[in-house]
Amino acid sequence: MNSSKETGPDAGLGKFGDPVVLGLSGGFVVLFVVLSLIDIEGVAGAISVGFAWTAAVMGSYFQLLLLLTFFIAMGLAVSPAASAKVGGLDTPELSTFKWLSIIMCTLLAGGGVFFAAGEPVYHFVVTPPAFDSEAGTVEAVAGALAQSFMHWGFLAWAVLGSLTAIVLAYWHYDRGLPLQPRTLLYPVLGERLMRSWVGGVVDACCVIAVVAGTVGPIGFLATQVSFGLHELFGLSAGYATQLIILVVLGALYVTSAATGIHRGIQLLSRFNVFLALAIAAVIFIFGPTLFFTNAYLQGFGKYISSFFAMATMTSETAPGWWMQWWTVFFFAWFIGYGPLMAIFVARISRGRTIRQMILAVAVMAPIATTVWFTLLGGAGIHYQLTGAIDLAEALNNFQFDVATLTVAQALPGGMLMALAILLLTTIFVATTGDSMSYAIAVVCTGHDEPHTAVRIFWGITMSLMAAILLYMGSGQIGVLQQFIVITAIPVSLVLLPSLWLGPQAAYAMAREQGLTTRKKVIVNE
Template sequence: MKQPALDAESRPRHALGDPIVLILSIGFILLFLALSIFDLDFLANAISQGFAWSALNFGTYFQFLMLVTFFIAIGLALTPAGKAKIGNLDAPELSTFKWISIILCTLLAGGGVFFAAGEPIYHFVNVPPAFDTDPGVPAAVPGALAQSFTHWGFVGWAILGSLTAVVMAHAHYVKGQPLQPRTLLYPVFGERLLRGPLGGLIDACCVIAVVAGTVGPVDFLATQVSFGLHDLFGLPNNFFTKLAVLVVLGAVYVLSSVSGVQKGMQFLSRVNVILALAIGGIIFLFGPTLFLFNSYFSGMGTYLGDFFKMVTLTAETAPAEWMQWWIVFFYAWFIAFAPLMAIFVARISRGRTIREMILAVAVMAPIATTVWFTLLGGSGIYYQLTGAVELTEALTNFQFDIATLSVAQALPGGNWMALAILLLTTIFVATTGDSMSYSIAMVGAGHDKPSAFMRAFWGIIMAVMAAVLLAMREGQIAALQQFIVITAVPVSLFLLPSLWNGPQAAYAMAREQGIID
């Protein structure tokens, strides 16, 4: 099948894409850095108030949007329209292993690798409001894992690349509309949105959300690796070590993004998945195997049995602060990434059926994530129970970098395992950096083959922002993380039409391909 020519108006008028998107995005970065330098307290207070207001007034809506998206997507995958192929290709561009590897590495690395060891232990020693067991006892294990699965499971993944990806695939590859977030709202506002300044504003909101969501993990990685190198090899844990880590990381993901999906990006993801499988296999075979098996079985059972109870917690049924920093924060993070992740998922899924894409993103990937959380977090709970590690105080203070290294050193292989997990974490974050650089460049170009210059530009911009934030106090990174929840408010409104436009686009593709009448 032949791809339709893009409308001339959707092609970039500037080397870096839409000037409105460029000016607003770069302007936000410069304004954030300037306020961080000159008045961090004002910036932190303003963002903190916006964070609290957004969580209070939109938290339940975020939960509703993600829950409904998941069930509509699964229902759509099971209909005859699920057989329609994406991207006007008869065969997939990527092999199944490469394709799944890119999906897993791109979407999980945004934060899951940082929380996989520490979060289940946190919920083990600080029992979530959905459960009434005593903390730190064996009976608290299923609830601790189930709460982690709630944050990183089915509804979180579904918002990233199911209905919105279907809308994007049909709009771009069939109708020739730009591969930009504004296209999600085309059915509502029509043609003027694709060419007017409102479209640029919508795209800029989504780019800013992704920059905020990506720079945070990049900085956290530099901090975590620096701490690990200090603990393992005695290297100084200071700004220069963190900067060196950041330079290496930035170089890797920029080169990967520039080389493209078929080369560096799929290679990096494939290496990452192979390394994760090797580490996971060692943990399962030589670690607390029976405990991990039983914990996953009971944790998944609790997750499925209490699914609605946990996903539909609100500030009326749980402490408001807990809701803000767990359910709402994570769900807002997923929502903030969703438009650009939809663009990326649609790009790498060309030649796949709608059913394959939805089931891979909304079912297979979450199950793989829950297994990963059980291997690392479940092992951490076991060592916490046996006294091999004591992380109650560190995790209560949200020191997840300490938790990850402590659990890694307690695993089979000790320091070697810790080094392997640090390497794995680095590659995971690099896969997020390259995919988001590529996605932002696609937004600027309006199609799926942005220039290497554009990809490198955005990768470098995020690395530079991360370096500047590292040079400041930790408050800037915390403020940036809270800002994600604020950006999720407008982005969530951009996603809302996909609840009905996703099925419409799928059935349109199925009719065009002769699958249904």
């Protein structure tokens, strides 16, 4: 076993990592900002064209990749190999609560909290293509929740850390290769990939996708909190306020990333889980409890019964704009996060069985997410249905920051609940910032414990990039998020081999631990 020694093809890189990865990923950040300053409309137009083409041409492939990942992972979870333990430890490094807290906060925070209030209400006032209920009626509630569950449920979570995490865990802990995206391709392409500049390009593509996907929530959080402070206290919602918010947020998650998994990242995640549970309890107990209960049962039932109809819908059977901005956009976003999230899941899951890892990421976390969407989004639907709020116009203009605050103010507790949800959202985004700063540093250096300076560099870089894009106009952050759909093409090719390499790696671990005698060939083993 190898967990702490610097072995493998990248062992000699030094603490600051591969210059190809650092150069390409850092160069992208600089190039995007410079080109935006020179010709902001040209950059937006070019990315918009690429975004539309990718959604139209690659959308079905993305959907199929997520479906296969989930069902193969579920099959593996019930196999004998699933009893194998990750990382060669008999007992887990982290307690179950700490482990689940980090998983929930890291993977949900990328946008789930931001969309939890607005997306179900949007699908309530604009009926999704998979359903034919009349928008804004009681009959539309189940379909609205079901569509939100599809976007943030089993398929989304499975691609973030099931099969890929198993491949990385085996080749890192058992075979001494670095925790880098290129390791996912090693069983197919071999030693040359690990040592050549091509491996650096693979890693850089995955880093760029995560940077693009993380800067978005950071920037949107600044606009959301500044809007909230303006509505609640009359403070300016301008750029100066947004900049102060970014500085505070950046300081929070950079400090957390610098102190590492066992200190800052763990503490921040635990605090956020307790806060989320408290808010959820208040909403459920003092809000429309019966409505929540009925809506969840009906929504989850509709999610299961219409699962394949929603998961396999294409632009041939649904409006192209809808697929582009909803299902394909979200699925591509999750694919873009996939390799680095898998690295993070593999890093925190030592001592866990493969079965525990799969079920936690691909089953338990999605179910918890559907409950959260029901409480926050279901409250929005209830208040929209009863006329207490009207979000139709705001959501048709995709103003989800308005939706979150509006629903929060309508909840029991009014201003206090709104402040609590703004705090929760802030810390959720911070947990994404710290974990992704850490994961990017792991990729750049090839070390389990990357140099603190590299973690800090990437944390500051993402905050700085968000600040520059907000200065140019919040629309540029939206442009950057569209770019992640384009980056999902190369990243999906990195994830694809895990469909067969995941089960192979699991059985290899199980054989080495004496749990099965089944013969499986691992290429290049």
